[in-house]
Amino acid sequence: MKFKSAVTLLFSAIATQLSAAPIDSQHIQFIGPIGQNIQTKPHHTGHQTAIVNTLVSKLSENNSSLEVFGEEIKWQPLSDVNALTMGGLQALKLEFSATRFVQGKLNLTGIEKAHVFLNGQQLEGKESYSLNAVTGDHQLLIVAEQVSDWKKVVIDYTPNAEHDTLVFTQKSTKALSAKQLFDSPTISAISLSPDANYYVATKQQYQDNKGNSALRDTVLYNEDGEVVYRLNGVNANGVSWREDSKAVIFVQNNQLKTLDIKTLKETVIAEDLTGASGFKFFDNNTLIFSWTKTAPKGDKIVKHYKGLEDRWSYARNISQVYLMDISTGLIQAVTEHDLSHSLEDFDAKNKRILATRSPQHYDAPYHGITELVEFDLTNNSSKVLGQYGTFNDARYGNDGIYVTAGAEFGNGAGRTLAQGVLANNYDTQLFWMNTQGKEIKALSKQFDPSIDSFKVLNNGDLVLRATDEDRKKLYLFDESKNKFKPLKTKLDVVERYSVADKRSPIIIATGTTASTPQKLVQLSAKSNRASTLWDSKPLAYKNAEIxxxxxxxxxxxxxxxxxxxxxxxxxxxxxxxxxxxxxxxxxxxxxxxxxxxxxxxxxxxxxxxxxxxxxxxxxxxxxxxxxxxxxxxxxxxxxxxxxxxxxxxxxxxxxxxxxxxxxxxxxxxxxxxxxxxxxxxxxxxxxxxxxxxxxxxxxxxxxxxxxxxxxxxxxxxxxxxxxxxxxxxxxxxxxxxxxxxxxxxxxxxxxxxxxxxxxxxxxxxxxxxxxxxxxxxxxxxxxxxxxxxxxxxxxxxxxxxxxxxxxxxxxxxxxxx
Incomplete structure (x- = not known):
């Protein structure tokens, strides 16, 4: 740990008296005058809090200077300040470390009008402020509106007990803080175009004045990382690409819209589709989506349970799969049933849709089943491909269907365990089955990682994310060789990923390592080398002590x-x-x-x-x-x-x-x-x-x-x-x-x-x-x-x-x- 200087605050000679000790002015940074021609101070306006808080966010940054109305002013030690009075506003900054939770009183003398902030949070008080600081590095910021004589300004600290000492520092590194870990910018959603020429990303971060509400920004970027378009109020998870990459679909302000990528023209397709979600291009002219009908509230006095699932607050809601014609907005129901259907996958070329539903079934050992159903749009027919006690996901392949499920799927087709040993079906395996649901092959019996999700490529190969010991890694599954190839993302934990199905698949992914914060990376499955598109470390963790x-x-x-x-x-x-x-x-x-x-x-x-x-x-x-x-x-x-x-x-x-x-x-x-x-x-x-x-x-x-x-x-x-x-x-x-x-x-x-x-x-x-x-x-x-x-x-x-x-x-x- 390197210190430019480190001085422990010493108390009076008799420590037990715990008297106030002035803080050495060399440890107090001063900047001012800020807007020296300002005649009307914030407290004389109706917007004092907003004016001060806006300024505080800039003063808190670790910059050596501040530009105000075109004039650059620099931070300097308070000990170098000789002026008695000055115009505008002034600010003082103190940085200190605490090796434990400390409590005391911060006392200001000579500042008639002050606003005191600890790590961006305003402290209550007038001349005396209660100071409670947890283990770590801290910043005290004081915005002064009114000072009669800067030579008489004194800041002192009275600890509650002997152990409540502060260490004033100018460290080149800073301890991680809770706010840093929670508030720092992250990419919360991504969507890559099928041709890999564009991607959509949602960035989010938090700040004090927004409380629990995240600040989010969803942007369409080109392959060079340049901003093409902003999708305000949209999450990248809800952005779906047309197969030719010429348009995207999304919901914004309760309107279903398309965006033409070349002209950047938005077109409203439909409005007020309450309960509709998961819009995707079925083909260039049609959308596919799920639509949920919320159940009536029912009797206000009693509830007659219809089964174990009825304890779930959403159990009586019914979701079905629908198609929508883009040009007219005409909607067609694909699934109609007293049970909800979840869309698994679709094959527009052959007009097939895969969906699942879950009839009540409490028999051992699973106490629940999943029906996999295929819907044929050419004749509006459907067939149940199978009923399974363990089941996660299903996707169409070139000549069959890929399924992820526990080892017991297909009468134990995925088991590698000795006879009599009960499998843990949360350990997810990969299977292939024919389109009749009769023939089943286990593909990952010799692959230890547990499969979380997967994307089927046009050639039948897969890009999948798997839990590999304590990591979340991406793999390429070669169908012809039945082999899993690790993709070198340079991330320990891949949080989310999106795939462009080119001749060699292009993948973008967000994630972290155990000791480095979030990145957005891109790699080609062919070269298997990752490049960084965005990195939160220089933005929020530049000098962090890890x-x-x-x-x-x-x-x-x-x-x-x-x-x-x-x-x-x-x-x-x-x-x-x-x-x-x-x-x-x-x-x-x-x-x-x-x-x-x-x-x-x-x-x-x-x-x-x-x-x-x-x-x-x-x-x-x-x-x-x-x-x-x-x-x-x-x-x-x-x-x-x-x-x-x-x-x-x-x-x-x-x-x-x-x-x-x-x-x-x-x-x-x-x-x-x-x-x-x-x-x-x-x-x-x-x-x-x-x-x-x-x-x-x-x-x-x-x-x-x-x-x-x-x-x-x-x-x-x-x-x-x-x-x-x-x-x-x-x-x-x-x-x-x-x-x-x-x-x-x-x-x-x-x-x-x-x-x-x-x-x-x-x-x-x-x-x-x-x-x-x-x-x-x-x-x-x-x-x-x-x-x-x-x-x-x-x-x-x-x-x-x-x-x-x-x-x-x-x-x-x-x-x-």
């Missing part, structure tokens, strides 16, 4: 290699002992290597925690034998892997303090946290987010509990395997819990109902155990909204700081003593 990443694998007691990785905080002193966080999922998918996300490992490392992420037995992406270990496990092998992995981690990383370990997980990972609390006391603090405490109540109450359990608890039910449903439920072992536990849950969670946390909270309270419950009002299974995300991240770190660093002040500031 954790060092190390791969860490071990072999468990069952002889299986368990993969993992370790994030080591930037500039960590390995001669000292440090706290660590252990993160896992334990369910049917691995913890991906995304740079950021709901659980931001790089951010945790910024806050001083060594982070160990491991992939317990049962995850997909490691092969069928590995994923099959998830079935009917419910915390046995997975918990052993986490305990053994943590011990191996401690042996390998001697600078980690074994007495300051925290663990956390969400959903199935939240269940694992509760389970671990009943099996070991090796952790000093634990967090379960949206975890399952009672397998029976989750199975019967969660919207999809019974469906998930058809794999996780295959052939097991409360009446035939009460040991699994009771003794492997954490609440039935609550008396064994000794570790402080924080339960976090959204009170509108339909996946894992909030009662799962309430059950465990009740048990542990009655057992007089250290337990906390935080509920997020109106939140579902995940925390998405910006304000809640920041509060949630703070809650987790404050809880661990309290228990692993003996620093309870942050938690007390948020939730009281």
């Amino acid at each position: 954790a060092a990443l190390e791969e860490f694998n071990f072999t468990n007691s069952a002889g299986t290699e368990i993969k993992g990785r370790v994030y080591i905080p930037h500039g960590l002193d390995k001669n000292k002992k440090h706290p660590a966080l252990i993160y896992y999922y334990g369910g049917t998918s691995p913890v991906s290597r995304g740079f950021t996300g709901r659980y931001p490992f790089n951010f945790w490392a910024t806050n001083g925690y060594v982070v160990y992420v491991l992939q317990p037995s049962g995850a997909t992406g490691f092969g069928q034998e590995f994923s099959a270990k998830h079935v009917n496990d419910w915390g046995n092998r997975a918990a052993d892997d986490i305990i053994e992995g943590t011990n191996a981690f401690l042996s390998a990383y001697q600078f980690v303090d074994k007495d300051r370990l925290g663990n956390l997980g969400a959903s199935y990972g939240g269940f694992m946290t509760m389970t671990l609390a009943t099996k070991t006391d090796m952790f000093s603090a634990s967090i379960s987010h949206a975890g399952i405490s009672n397998l029976t109540s989750y199975w019967g109450h969660g919207w999809w509990g019974y469906l998930y359990s058809s794999e996780a608890s295959k052939h097991s039910y409360p009446w035939n395997n009460s040991k699994l449903y009771s003794q492997q439920s954490p609440v039935f072992n609550a008396d064994k819990v000794k570790t402080p536990l924080l339960l976090v849950h959204g009170d509108a969670d339909v996946n894992v109902p909030v009662g799962e946390s309430h059950i465990m909270y009740t048990a542990l309270k009655m057992l007089n155990q250290d337990v906390e419950l935080i509920e997020y009002k109106g939140a579902d299974h995940q925390i998405f909204a910006r304000d809640r995300r920041f509060q949630w991240w703070d809650t987790m770190l404050a809880y661990f700081d309290k228990h692993l660093k003996d620093e309870p002040q942050w938690w007390q500031h948020m939730y009281g003593k």
Whole structure:
């Protein structure tokens, strides 16, 4: 870590008195006068807040100067300012670091009219301002409207306690911040033209004055990256290309439109198609789309359930597939049924459409079926190609249909497991079947990655995205050779991709690595070399301090290699002992290597925690034998892997303090946290987010509990395997819990109902155990909204700081003593 200068703020000689200490003016940057001819100050107008906030966004940037009304003014140390008074506005900037959560008072003397901002958020006060700063680097910005004598301006800081010290710095690098990780620009949707000459991208970012609303900009670019056209209010996901790349279709302001790429002329086709979505060109003259009819609200007093699916809020809505004539707007129904149909694929040349529907079916082992139906537009007929217990997607190939599904598809055609071993059908395989649905071939039996999605090329080959261990990678499947070729995107996690089906396919993709933020890349399947079209790093992470990443694998007691990785905080002193966080999922998918996300490992490392992420037995992406270990496990092998992995981690990383370990997980990972609390006391603090405490109540109450359990608890039910449903439920072992536990849950969670946390909270309270419950009002299974995300991240770190660093002040500031 390089410092141009670093000065710790010292207090008065008697530290216990905690008196105010003036901040050295050399550590305060000054700029002004800003608009020296301004006679009417912001507070004399009716738009003071808007004027000041607009200026603050520019002053916050790390530039050496500012151009105002054509005049350049530079930042300088406040100690160099000799003027008594000056016109216009002035601004002061202080940058400091905090090695822990700090609290104190910022006091201003000599500034009659000031606006104070901490990291862009305005602080309340007049001459004294409460300062609460979390671990990391911070910026204080003061906009002065009225100062009588700059020689009398003093800024001092009074800490609440001895440990509430600030370190004023001019570092060349900056610690990652929560706002940086959430607010920075990203590409949220892309669509590449079939000829690869154009692409549409939606960029989004957040800023303080917009709150939870993202700023989005959707732009049509040419192959040189030049802006061709802006599609305001449109998402690139909703932009579909004509096969000849001469036009696109999209919905804007409730109008269905086409855009001619050559003339850039927009044409409205139809309006007010409420419930319609997924518009695509069926051919040059026709569109294909889905149209949903919302069910009537029904009786206000009672609801008579029509089946297990009826708990889903959308279950009674009916979606069907339609065609629309572009020139007249005439609409023709393709599917009509009392069941909804989902469009899978279409073949305009042969006038065929593939769709799926799901009749009620509760028989074991799947407790649900999918019917694949083909509709022939030449004679308006349809035929059911098959009924399947495991099914994901279907697409037309040259001489058949590609299907992704679990290994049990086609009477177990994809299985590579020993007889009697139950497959995990969340581990998705690739199949081919003929157009009659009778002949089925497994194509990926020797391919360990689990297939997420795929695009069929004109020659019958595929471009597909697959979960490959803890990565999301792109592959080219050669149909003639039945081989999978990795595409070198230079990304660990491909988030989204779009394909142009030229002689050699062209692909654009967005994604990250574990240690680098999002990029947009392009590559040809033939050359297999990626070039960068857009990179967020120089825009938002230019001088960011990123954790060092190390791969860490071990072999468990069952002889299986368990993969993992370790994030080591930037500039960590390995001669000292440090706290660590252990993160896992334990369910049917691995913890991906995304740079950021709901659980931001790089951010945790910024806050001083060594982070160990491991992939317990049962995850997909490691092969069928590995994923099959998830079935009917419910915390046995997975918990052993986490305990053994943590011990191996401690042996390998001697600078980690074994007495300051925290663990956390969400959903199935939240269940694992509760389970671990009943099996070991090796952790000093634990967090379960949206975890399952009672397998029976989750199975019967969660919207999809019974469906998930058809794999996780295959052939097991409360009446035939009460040991699994009771003794492997954490609440039935609550008396064994000794570790402080924080339960976090959204009170509108339909996946894992909030009662799962309430059950465990009740048990542990009655057992007089250290337990906390935080509920997020109106939140579902995940925390998405910006304000809640920041509060949630703070809650987790404050809880661990309290228990692993003996620093309870942050938690007390948020939730009281």
